[in-house]
Amino acid sequence: MKFPLSWLREHLETEATLDQISTTLSAIGIEVEGIEDRAAALAHFRIARVIEAVQHPNADRLRALRVDVGDGRELSVVCGAPNARTGMLGVAALPGAFIPGTGITLKAGEIRGVKSEAMMLSAREMGLGDDHSGIVDLPEDAPLGARYVDYAGLDDPIIEIKVTPNRGDALSVRGVARDLAAAGLGRLKPWAAPAITPAYETPLTWRIEDPRACTWVLGRAVRGVKNGPSPQWLQDRLTAIGLRPISALVDVTNWFTFALGRPLHVFDVAKVKGDTLAMRMARGGEELHALNGKTYALTEEDGIIADAEGPEALGGIIGGEPSGCDETTTECFIECALFDPVRVALSGRRHNIFTDARARFERGLDQALLPAALDAATAMIMELCGGQASTVSEAGRAPAWQRTATLRFERLAGLGGLAVPPDLAVERLEALGFTATERDATQVTVAVPPWRNDIAAAIHLDQDPTLDAARARIAAEGCAAVEAECDLVEEVLRLGGLDAVPSVSLPVASPVPLPALDAKQVRAALARRVMAARGMQEAVTYGFIAQRIAAMFGETPEALRLENPIASDLDQMRPTPVASLALAAAQNAARGFADVALCEVGGGYRDTTPTGQLAIACGLRTGATPANWAAPARPVEALDAKGDALAVLEALAVPMAALQVTQDAPVYYHPGRSGVLRQGPKVVLAQFGQLHPRLCAALDLPAGSVAFEVFLDAIPEPKRRKKSAPELSAFQPVRRDFAFLVDAGVPAEKLIRAASGAERALITEVTLFDRYAGERLPEGKVSLAVQVTLQPRERTLTDAEIEAVAAKIVAAVAKATGATLRG
Incomplete structure (x- = not known):
């Protein structure tokens, strides 16, 4: 909000300087955004007299002037203003002066062969308005050679403040003056509205049809008014704060908006249809032709002022053009009302209308000021425009604003x-x-x-x-x-x-700061990093998909159906993020990018309970793996998805030796090329595999696409144990290879577990390095080759001891799987 210093002094009796006022405002929480000192910008402009004005010898639209600037010099000026004439007084700028309206610095020169040593200025060139029809024409009593700012009273700084949303009272000059007086910078001058004696009955009455539109409204008519340009002091004041003077009646309402923070509106009584103005909510199909020249389609959530034929104003925001006052107005009706701040804010935002009235109503204004503001506005209108006042029309009642605080x-x-x-x-x-x-x-x-x-x-x-x-x-x-x-x-x-107010640090709650992320957030971030490191690109997808697609990936309970989806094909909460990744991969394939690797950490939805939303780290690969120096490109397979899942689990500190693989993956995976990673028989940590061929065909996914899911909420918290020094044996490890002949249906994991448990004191690792099935093997048999690492800790093992351990391994594997050692 802007206001001149002189306007502030009308409400604040103070000897404080401009610097003291601006410093105090910022100190008490009313931030000063800037101070415009127009006297500094116009200080070099002088009042000058045109001694002679003749036609330019070489230009039809220019005149050659001889100008007296008051210091005994006569300067030659070339001017294009049509009102330039001999004997007139105007405002002159000398070389070196900056012209605010054009942004140039004046230089002496020659125009069409005639020397031009100065410039006669228009109001727009001085930055004082929009008038550029001619140069400023001053009265005959204007002092020759004096500074124009001193003569015109423009040595009045403009203060611009930034008001926080909670301080509606500070959106008025009087409110700012009250704060400064309370801060010890002067005395708040008393203000009281003059008493108004009515001369006739009001021609218009109020009716509140819906209290949502308005709770209390007052109005008074003034007849016999003569609406024309407002006096110069009022125009100057509005121009100084960035408003365009319109007419006396409208300018009065703008004056009260800024002086007291009390927006008003005036209707032309002759243009109002009927004898009643109603406060009501807009009806479907109604429109408002506003004073800004635009037409707004109103909604049933907009509070309006309406006459017998329809809307005449959007309550608390903007008036309507059909009943607006102009130079033909002879009787006006002043509206002074209270509107709901929230409804004003929502309506203004809905229609994208920003007005000074809206800024004040949506912040809340003085709820007891209505009668005094109406009287004061009536008195000013009668003073500027003449006329007689009517009785007051009222509807609703004053709100119970009285309250206390301790x-x-x-x-x-x-x-x-x-x-x-x-x-x-x-x-x-x-x-x-x-x-x-x-x-x-x-x-x-x-x-x-x-x-x-x-x-x-x-x-x-x-x-x-x-x-x-x-x-x-x-x-x-x-x-x-x-x-x-x-x-x-x-x-x-x-x-x-x-x-x-001193800066005081908050007390330290703990000598060791709490972690910024909880365990769940850490797991999610680490899973993202691992998947990205494995060449996967992160996708961020919606948590809802089409119901028919969601049904392919699990149950779709009615409780997880969206009542108001953003699109008709996004109406169901997804069972797993794999569904969204599959749709994204299908779109990539349709555009020629069949080889993609996508990942996401997102939600999968089972039911509406708090535990029904699962945090899942998942990935999907289609097409072929990228070629590199170590291996050529090849089609992705289920083991790629298994490797991704294991990498995520290992990074999340899951004990790998405790994992079990079962073949009961969900139905959207290939039944023979998928698996479930478990920690014990009940805890499912992950599932992986090749997606079912029917699913790929239905979604237009490349055949053979693979995916995995890691259930982050199921991963147990790692036990916090005190780390001890590692046991590093001084003796060389011994490695032995074993090839077992086993039934094709026996999982390799079962064989590895049996071998690992044969001699726990010495066996530190068992790894599978070969699987063979084919010629020279019996029907239904496969060969599984493992490498066993023995780590002695007390002494070097003898051959006999190594052979004894090997025998235990063969016996344990034979007992657990029925395997035999290949010859």
């Missing part, structure tokens, strides 16, 4: 960090308009003024006798009372200057 003095230091003496705290609050109603040594209760809507209201239980409501209000009262006390602490401290 401040405990110890909270100033406990919450605000700065101890303030109780007497000084109360004095500051009273300077802001609060009234102390109760006080003792520890606290004070104050009545909140009607213009401070940001101070939270306390709730009293006697307002509702019902037990359930009382319980609810008990909780609400505690919350509101605490919030109100926090507001009072802020008010007391900011008036002493926010820079005076």
